[in-house]
Amino acid sequence: xxxxxQNSPSLSVQEGRISILNCDYTNSMFDYFLWYKKYPAExxxxxxxxxxxxxxNEDGRFTVFLNKxxxxxxxxxxxxxxxxxxxxFCAASDYNNAGNMLTFGGGTRLMVKP
Amino acid sequence: xxxxxxxxxYLIKTRGQQVTLSCSPIxxxxxxxxxxxxxxxxxxxxxxxxxxTQRNKGNFPGRFSGRQFSNSRSEMNVSTLELxxxxxxxxxxxxxxxxxxxLFFGEGSRLTVL
Numbered sequence: 001x002x003x004x005x006q007n008s009p010s011l012s013v014q015e016g017r018i019s020i021l022n023c024d025y026t027n028s029m030f031d032y033f034l035w036y037k038k039y040p041a042e043x044x045x046x047x048x049x050x051x052x053x054x055x056x057n058e059d060g061r062f063t064v065f066l067n068k069x070x071x072x073x074x075x076x077x078x079x080x081x082x083x084x085x086x087x088x089f090c091a092a093s094d095y096n097n098a099g100n101m102l103t104f105g106g107g108t109r110l111m112v113k114p
Numbered sequence: 115x116x117x118x119x120x121x122x123x124y125l126i127k128t129r130g131q132q133v134t135l136s137c138s139p140i141x142x143x144x145x146x147x148x149x150x151x152x153x154x155x156x157x158x159x160x161x162x163x164x165x166x167t168q169r170n171k172g173n174f175p176g177r178f179s180g181r182q183f184s185n186s187r188s189e190m191n192v193s194t195l196e197l198x199x200x201x202x203x204x205x206x207x208x209x210x211x212x213x214x215x216x217l218f219f220g221e222g223s224r225l226t227v228l
Contacts, residue, residue: 004156034216043118043204043219044157089156100145100208100217101170104157 003027004092006105013112019077021108023090026071030092034102035064035075038087047088048075080112116141118220120205126226132193135223139186139207145169146188147217148180151202160203163188192225200227 005024013019021035031052036044050057050064050073057064063076077084090105119138127133139146147170148160159172163182180190186207192199202224206217 006156036219041221043206043221044217045219046216049216091157100147100162100206101159101172102147102157102217103159104149106156 002106003030004090004103004105006088006090006108008108009106010109010111013080013110015082015112015114016079019075019080019084019110019112021075021077021088021090021110023073023075023105024071025073025092025103027092027094027103028071029094030103031095032093033064033066033073034091034093035062036089036091036104037084038089038107044089077110080110082112082114085110085112118205118207118218120203120220120223122223123221124224124226126228127195128228129195129197131195132191133195133225134189134191135203135205135225137188137190137205137207137220139188139205140218143207143209143218144186145208146182146186147206147208148188148190149204149206150174151204151222152200157204160190195227197227200225 034049035047037047038044048062066073087107087109089107091102121136145164147162149157151157162170166182177193182188202222204222206219
């Protein structure tokens, strides 16, 4: 049973427009959420995170929104650039769980067309 | 400073064999986690080591094992390989804080089981 789901395996967006990547979770114990970006032949790299005490976190062109009641989070990229083309993974952790254990979604491949 | 280093990058094994993968974390990082990435499944947590002790373990059979050395380097071993073990195995390190969430990933070891 996947506790973190990214229902869109791929997304295509025109350069300069907004990219919205979605993620749903089922485990109500999750209280910290992260987005990672992965280019081919490279390991995932941390992008942005949000704690459950917030509903929005912004870092430059990247904004993550959290809707706890819906158990849903989204990543907005504005404006989208061709270099943003990558696979994006949503991840979640339970702060009460000792150590660093992340539960990842299946990923969404974003393609930004010039 | 140098990133997370994983060796070997690529390897091919046959069913029934065993394999050992190695990971050198970022200098000063004491937590090492291992993840398995297969198409459509995202990243699945295998285990995490901190100061030579397994701190968390994912839902994988006992054929998957790991260890961490006093210099924080880690190895994972898969015995009696099965076709389904073909995957990208990613190692991630962090400073070891309590669920800091931000992991630094290596480029992975791609295992093919024939």
